[in-house]
Amino acid sequence: MTVHRQMMNLGIRSIEARRIVGRAPPESAHDDVAVEEPLEIRIAGERLAVTMRTPGHDRELVLGFLFAEGVIGSTKDVLGVVHCGRVGDEARENTIDVTLVPGMKPPIDPETGLLTRRGTLMTSACGVCGRRSIDDLVARVAPLAHTNPGIARSVLTGAVRSLRDRQPIFGRTGGCHAVSLVDFDGREIATYEDIGRHNAVDKVVGSRLLADALPGAGMVLVVSGRSSFEIVQKAFSAGVPIVAAVSAPSSLAIDLAKRANITLAGFVRDETMTVYTSPERIT
Template sequence: MDSVTRPGPTTRTRIRQVTAGTARERRDDLATEEPLEIRIQAGETRRTVAITMRTPGHDFELAAGFLHGEGVIAPGDLSSIAYCTDDDVPPEARYNTVTVRLRGGRLPDLPGLDRHFMTSSACGVCGTASLDALHGRCSPLPAQEDLRVSPEVLYGLPHRLREGQGVFGKTGGLHAAGLFTAEGALLAIREDVGRHNAVDKLVGWAMMNGRLPLARHILMVSGRSSYEIMQKALAAGVPIVCAVSAPSSLAVDLAKEFGMTLVGFLREERFNIYSAPDRVLA
């Protein structure tokens, strides 16, 4: 595998730039988008559970976060994660295939994962489980009367998120998810062509570093908040989710159903609170 070129987060291309009617040739950086196949293995049994379009980088975190968000694995189930060297994987695809090895000798039940066999980086997983089904593996979050954040803390999150987007600064084409303390300190940030992938990478980082559940943290995402993002945040125990843009209707329904504080349109010292407003001192 050493002789195979590993894809990076950016790809160089040539463009013709037109400004005020004048054209010039120049180089440009694009956000890389390539497939990642996620396999799980227990004993000698393995199975492909998802193929997602992603920006290369933090692939192991992405795989771990995805499987945790779908209820497939808990932190104690993880044995190892590695790029796949199985005989059926051609050399040029090995950095796009990850095998997650589990403790124990048999694969877990995989209800509903067929819907993930091809996942778009742009829109998240096509089709969603019902809120009733989500109740089967996630519990509503506690009220946390001692967890209160100030508007000033929230006002600062978009700027801190943007400051940490190194690849976005080169390409202008990536989303980001940031994990913050209740005091507004940035703990980790991940970028990807898909917001849901960026959240998976963050959750995977927390899982692999023994930080789950994220009971006293804030998740901040660029763009909008969707059902998929809220589901992943709920599985990780995140009580407060903030977004630069609007939430979807199903995201709001999920937040209300499970006691999550959902903040939208967080920009320029204003925001809307769509559910569980008591966690925000306003």
């Protein structure tokens, strides 16, 4: 089984700093920090979105993002995903242009004539409107079916606990999130780190798109930190029935998980967890 991991050399930068300990004189030091740079996503040369991300596996990130937004249904809808600009230009590494297959139309807002995001229903009128966003998603993606047998609680807590061991960038910088996809037996399928949890999820989903391995029935999305609406949205779009996080979910994440029939667990630490929706999948 192939495990996809973040390219650590792109995600870390060493900087000069001053370290202060107690009342001792400050000392010069080098400190590793997580890299944060913008990535502009274009379709046929027109900007769709800009996300702040940790460089590395940009192709997976873009494909996962477009899939979650409902722009593409699989890699068969895509002719090319390439960095664009002059070779050697720093901006080239931070801009990706996507070419869709003939007949595939990018999402256009009829009011503005501009590209618009579908999955989170961003419009000039309302931005991300919670209830409308959930209605839009449920209309596009059917609520997930229950999977039998479910997952043992020990497997779930073990998957979250072992996530820490799969975070080399965090280990060096203390400033990066991580997301793993594991199966119901606890086997790791893919792990990515990024300055943003949502980007790490996009990289995981994009890697499964490239492997032609979606939907993710029988899989668990394991998230460092909290679960936001966007995290659950991406799991829902990818057909992943369980989201387990180290910290708390937001209220809108819970609302969407309930509508999507996703098992959402928070505060998964040691042998404890709080299950907010669809607890019957956990045995």
